[in-house]
Amino acid sequence: MTSSGLAPRQDDGAALRLLRDGELSVEGRLVDASNTTLRGVLTLDGVSARCVYKPVRGERPLWDFPDGTLAGREVAAHLVSVATGWDLVPPTVLRDGPFGPGSCQLWIDEPDDTEPLVGFVPADALPPRWFPVAAARDDDGTPYALAHADDPRLARLAVLDAVINNADRKGGHVLLGADDRVHGVDHGVSFHVEEKLRTVLWGWAGRRLPADVVETLDRLARQISGPLAEELAEHLTLGEIAELAARVDRLRERGRFPRPSPDWPAVPWPPI
Template identity: 40%
Template structure:
């Protein structure tokens, strides 16, 4: 249907149709990716990995995301489009919707485990049903710790016990598909980050003494 102009890579709004129903989605082809110094090519596969992790934990952070080899611009990820208010983002949700704080705290835990290097405020959407979603997770799962996020308001808060129980399952066994999507060192680092939260169940402060944030903030 068209290119999403604000995207740094070539993200496209598409219509998917199985003959019985239609839906909107966001298609991110490998062909449209800009080379990065600190991430290997095919970051679209990390979009799928982010969904697999969210689904395995049962947290509903990431909209349904699949891989497609036969897209109009070649291989890429296809993620369900979230019907949302474009004027709402992390900062407005945190400041004006206290009922969303539980979802935002869960997303903060998710980002620590996934090692999200690009959690901008505009990557946090409130769906029409009130559910809070995280999008644009292509820069996740690096083995070295690279957390860059705007969600620092919960630093120092305890990780709730239900989330810790979910993380314990991840430590016991990673979803099998992640073995295909991530490098071995990244798989080990993912489980280690989960283990560290179980051993010290507190959301971390920025270890640099400041706040490691992406740019732009939105």
């Protein structure tokens, strides 16, 4: 099944309308997810597309995130992504469904021949223009490296993760769609007021931010102090929005990609 010509763009009004108003039927469950994550089909006015539906009632309680807030954080990540103009987070809404309210995000199909941008590679065969992030060994003791491509699309995703304080950027949450665009998914554990950045995208740590990224952060800061804050207030607390603005300001002031903190695990588990 395809998305019937709907391009998965954040500013695609047709996609958002389908997500909000389409009839939602569930196809099955993604069993590897820690919270209830369902694949569904949306249908509206003869147009159909697959989606990821995460009902609030299926959220696993977390000691550091209030119950029932992960779905809203998925939507908030999409709103911030739209504000950057980077087209990184697929269209996402909060809506009712067969198992109650939850987040609903456009499904991203990866072509079968897609080469991953993040993964484990033999330690002695790092691809050109890839960054090693962490050392690993397989069951036989063969050395590998957790690594990712030196790709500007990934660099923007790394900045977005720093902005939203993403605590779970696994390699499997980085998708390359048929349109050759990078998409980041699964942002339920983001926007905490305490620093919790955990990611596999540390390759640029400490490097200067590109000029266009700084310009985007300047624009984002203005939006957070204006209409974006009103949209985010439907999904985040005032304290979380204030800390979001503070993180953007810190990135602008330092002008560099963040470095891993020694105070908490810098890479999520499992990393892929």
